Amino acid sequence: MPSVLILAPGVPQAIQGRNLLGERLTVEVTASVDSALAEADARVYDLLVLVGLGVDAQQATAQQFQQRRRWRLVPVLYVIEPGAPGLAVPGSYRPEMDGIVRGALGSAVVERRIRAMAREGIAEAEMVTAGPFELDPVRARLRLRDLEVALTERETEILAILLNHANRTVSAEEIIGRGWGAGADERYLQILRRHVSNIRRKLGDTPASRSVRTVRGAGYRFDTRIAG
Template identity: 65%
Template sequence: MLAIVSGAPRALEGRSLMGDQLTVEIAAEAGPWIARAGEDVFDLLVLCGMSVDDQQAIVNGFHANRRWRLVPVLYVANDDSPGLAIPGTFRPEIDGIARGRLETPQVQKRIVELARDGIGSAELVVAGPFELDPLRGKLRLADLEVTLTEREAEILAILLAQPNRTVSSTEIIERGWGTGADARYLQILRRHVSNIRRKLQRTAAARSVRTVRGSGYRFDVKLAG
């Protein structure tokens, strides 16, 4: 994990081990790490000893790189901070908030919990102008974001991984459900595809999910006119 600790003495900077054999890189400044965000991706980002505004600015800097958008963030507030401000970049489904210092037991407990669920090695599925976050079920197109169920995200991930190519219904069912493509699962697949199309109906991707009669489906990455 990467811990940005504002004001950390130079002697504390560098790599060390935390409980449960967690490797942590401690740095006083985020700039150098943001500059090489495309090269180094961690399972958890911890921000300590800084204002909420500074935390948000750092997170926005990392999120300019797509893969960093999948990394959980632990926002650590100072002990003497009045109240507990929630950063605008906070995502309740994967991020955490704690109070104290990096070495505080309750902060280290939250670090262990979040690091165990770290998803820094996960990949976005990107094809043309489309960007799918399968873990959180979000399909992004320009400034638009569409929320998908877990199954819908699985189906789209399979199609987007082979853009503009027909993927057989059998392959989608075998990969998505881990079972054979009988009549029941074919009907379930059709229902999920119908729901996906409904969610995309008011977007530029309204006609992107195509049915190839007698075969399967494909995702056309070219924007509909």
């Protein structure tokens, strides 16, 4: 089941560490940033919930978590106090994966957002990094500095293999075997060529346009040095 880490300064000691949301979620509640960071180092979670922090504290706390590589894939739910004026958005907010909700911890509206955002398996995912590239396998996105390219699931699998062997040639047989669990017959070779062509097309207007290389008779290589 999904695991959720809730940082809620001021939460009573009596409910810290208790599951506030009932079944189908594993929830850890802590009142201090230091305790939350210790939890982040000790265990894996699928969602981080920040409750009752000012916008600057939200941003600083989220950035502390995201310095830990695996936490860069974990969505953050920013919970704003019901009586707080306005709705300031922290600079760490990522609209494609994070959420903002106004309400109190334990309220129905906050509980619904937590349940909607907590997806099992995110905690086990790993960002694939090579040179200036980052591949988000959960959301199927390839990032290069300020650029982001949306991928299909199969394109993500292919790039994960190539980026894990960046600047080295990976045979078509290995890619097909790991990606499809099949032998490299002509049908699968053609399918692989089509996916590689689609990846190149998506990278066509970026500094990475020539990064996916065909090594004739050997396979494919992702050259991170081309994008500098």
